[in-house]
Amino acid sequence: MTEIQAGAGVAGEATPDQVPAIELDEVVKEYVSHGEVVQAVKGVSMTIGEGEFFSLLGPSGCGKTTSMRMIAGFEEPTKGVVRLHGQDVTNVPPNKRDVNMVFQSYALFPHMNVWDNVAFGLKRKKVPDGEVRRRVGEMLEIVDLVGREKRRPREMSGGQQQRVALARALVNRPRALLLDEPLGALDLKLRQHMQIELKRIQREVGITFVYVTHDQSEALTMSDRIAVMNDGLVEQLAGPREIYERPATKFVAGFIGTSNLLSGVARAVNGSSAVLALGPEDRVIVPIKEAVAEGDTVELTVRPEKIMISTERPEGDLSMVEGTVSEVVYLGTYNSYAVALAGGAEITVFQQNVHDSTTTAERGDTVWLSWQPQHSYALQ
Amino acid sequence: MSNPSTPDPSFLRGLTQRRLGRRDAFRVAGFSAAGLALAACGVKGKGVARPTTSAQAQSEVEKYWAGKVKNGHVDFANWPLYMDPDHPELKKFTEQTGITVTYKEVIQETTSWFAKIQPQLAAGQSIDYDLMVVTNSIQLTQLIKLGYLVPLDHEKLPNFTKNVGERYKNESFDPGNVFTVPYASGMTGIAYNPKYIDTPPTSYAALWDPKYKGKVGMMSDSQEIANFGMFMLGIDPEKSTPADWEKAAEKLRQQRDSGIVRKYYDQSYIDPLAKGDIWLCQAWSGDVFQKNLSDGTDLKFVIPDEGATIWTDNFMIPKTAANPVDAITLIDFFYEPTIAASMAEYINYVPPVPAAQEIIRADAAKATGQDKKTLEMIADSPLVFPSPEVYAKLRTYRTLADATEQKKFEGIFQPITTS
Amino acid sequence: MSRVRAALTPYALIFPGGVWLAIFFVVPTVVMLSLSLQSGNVADGFVFTWNWQSYVDGLTNYHDQIIRSLAYGLAATLIQIVIGFPVAYWIAFKGGRHKSVYLFLLLLPFLVSFVLRTISWQFLLSDNGMLLGPLKDLGLLPHDFRVLATPYAVIGGLAYNFLPFMVLPMYVALERIDPRVLEAANDLYANKFQTFIRVVFPLSLPGVFAGVLMTFVPATSDYVNASVLGGTNTTMIGNVIQNQYLVTQDYPTASALSFTLMALLLIGIFAYAKALGTEDVLEVAAR
Incomplete structure (x- = not known):
């Protein structure tokens, strides 16, 4: 299968003089499962521009989540290089990477209230108390959770938990936000609402979003660019219109619409x-x-x-x-x-x-x- | 030092063999069951006047035995491993009399056994046994006082009358053997491990010697430590007064508080003694003898110059027995000298029948090899057949007259061991 | 009809357990309470007389043993937390596919009778035994050094004998922590240590709480360890109660002591639950 580099004329592409937010360079990830080597990611390269809403789209098992986890630092690539803002972070642990993640099931801290969940990262970074208060307050305003600071995660609806997760990541002002199927657990109505919300928030904060999803309509609606993945490889990397109108492969044509x-x-x-x-x-x-x-x-x-x-x-x-x-x-x-x-x-x-x-x-x-x-x- | 790869045989034996349970061993077992059984049933008791004159006793006996007949069966409750596991004596009994015997090793300790049977006896119900063996103890005194035992018809005990040594008859806890007759006896003295002790102790003072600090084992039984405290002070325990008890307790507290006593043991003292955890301790004669025979240890038992106590395990028939005639027939059978000898050869405690000694000697003469040596050892052992000089030094336990006296006694001595 | 049945179902479900508890817990407890207020003796029988003297006697004569039992129970519990937590943690997070094997290995010694296990300590810790003997021979320990018949042996035995009851609840609490929550902490700039302190440990607290309950209570009222591994001045209240029942046959004092111990433990448990904020902790556990 041909690998498609972010080519010229593609919407939302990083301008050449700007350092890209995220680069994956020939990244391979192998697992040993039951004594056999399994390649989850078989050589993926992509460049994600600053401020871009970038989606990794594909069916389950295609390697999109593994790719994201390598960006976050939870997985170390078997081969290849991961760069964040030009810096090689291939072997840097997650807590030393300036990216934050919104997990599929939110992974909120069940024993902390909303405020403490959101303030967690700032406190670890030893941000002064006054600033923590200010920033957490601001962020709760952005995600519309003011007044619910003392709630425990399990006392909240799925949509609210989702917003806590988002706030908890964004409050740290990461260089990039990684979202792993963040709307998967929500019902259709709420999902559609959150899609618009996410888009709004992204515009407001201007942070690079990397969005993993298997929902093609979600990817088409929200993304500047989409990497369609299948079987550990990128099938097509282009803007939503291009992907839809000009699917490059049979897989893409079949998977999208x-x-x-x-x-x-x-x-x-x-x-x-x-x-x-x-x-x-x-x-x-x-x-x-x-x-x-x-x-x-x-x-x-x-x-x-x-x-x-x-x-x-x-x-x-x-x-x-x-x-x-x-x-x-x-x-x-x-x-x-x-x-x-x-x-x-x-x-x-x-x-x-x-x-x-x-x-x-x-x-x-x-x-x-x-x-x-x-x-x-x-x-x- | 033991080889780490192979367990110490004495350890394994200690886990599996007869030490578990004889006399007061392992009070830990059966605690809750006994306690709750009592609690649930409520505790009722009523004192029964003991026959005071022989005429009265005789009429009690006649009243009880009138019309009682042989039924051909007897249920016998005894302590674990207090008989050859093949039960040759019981087989012989069945052969001779046609009476079958169901033998159960159900008595683990005097206290819990008493707790188990007391509610049933109080209610006049059968305890499922016609015959049992109980040590002379507070509990035995209570069994008698509460009227739970059958007065024995001595006319049905010709062997007892004929063969049992005078000193096993008419004991202070049951004068005239109205309710009990002896099964076997043992002495409480000092055992020591010669590996650690050069000069054999001859006096109770050795147990108070600071040079054995932390290496002395005492018993947890109140009567046993009380006796030792009194012997140490030159008091005859059999005739002791509450004032004597206080003095003995003070002596025992001083022994404990100066760190000389390592621990107050139940029957489990024998293995620590063999291993060297303790160097000398209070001990029962048969235990030392059997330990040496079975494990090849060289533990010593001495009867101190000041004297020692002898205790007796006794046959008795519970009031609610279904087969008293068969039971008393079996009791008397045990006093045939050959049977008594055969028993002593296995259990190594003092048989109440002195003639057993000659029979064991004769058996030794016929035997060969290791058997011969063992039998000779038993026949000559002063612990199985104490000499008259030894007997002269032996005393029995103080019989505690009533519950008040018992409570006073326990109140003085129990806090010493449960510190 | 079916509505009636549906309404009765909960009662039907609780019936066997309820009857069981009523017969084997409530009745004996009431009988014991009654016994503790009786006076008399085994020979003459016991009569209910509102005799509070047994409580006074018990506390006067045995307050040392009560305090000692609480201290030993506490010490054993603390040791169990220190020893048990890493074990539970390791099995929960590093056990991989073999978790159940490790749990089984943890429980294996406990298939042996409680008493035998304790006696085996007697063998191991013997003054010249396989542990101390070589050390003494090498001159690393003085010859009169001993472990058996000391408070340390008793506390060690208690800690050992109830260890699974500490490890298992902690394991359950740790095991149900979503690994993604730990990743989230890691992602939010917490290093391993901070993740442990801020996330893992607080989330394991319901397990620790349950473990403390399940070990402190039986350890405090235990009598086997003290009788097998102890020496002089190591007697616990369980031994005293047992002695009062079986040897002295002073049932009222034994019952009074049992009740006193029960009351002390209940007060302790409630205070402990209150201090920890049980509801919060249990809520997390219920997740």
């Missing part, structure tokens, strides 16, 4: 695009990045909302395929169609209910699906 995958043999290649052979009446044109020869099989992906559905063969320079509607689902703001192609592939199409709530086609109808060629991408 709903994708349709089609494959066909290149019938004609014309510099930046190829024409694929599908059904006899079909016409599929796809932009290509790498050299493709005639006769090669090309896989392409196109998002369901980019596809138009019609009973007539459409006009114009569109890609188009013919198929039979196998399922129609009414979803309020849009309808979802499942269309079976002659070749066996099934395509999902979302159609907004712009005019009225009648459907364009019924189950069993023969329909045409069409999309702008630039909305489809050949996968490597």
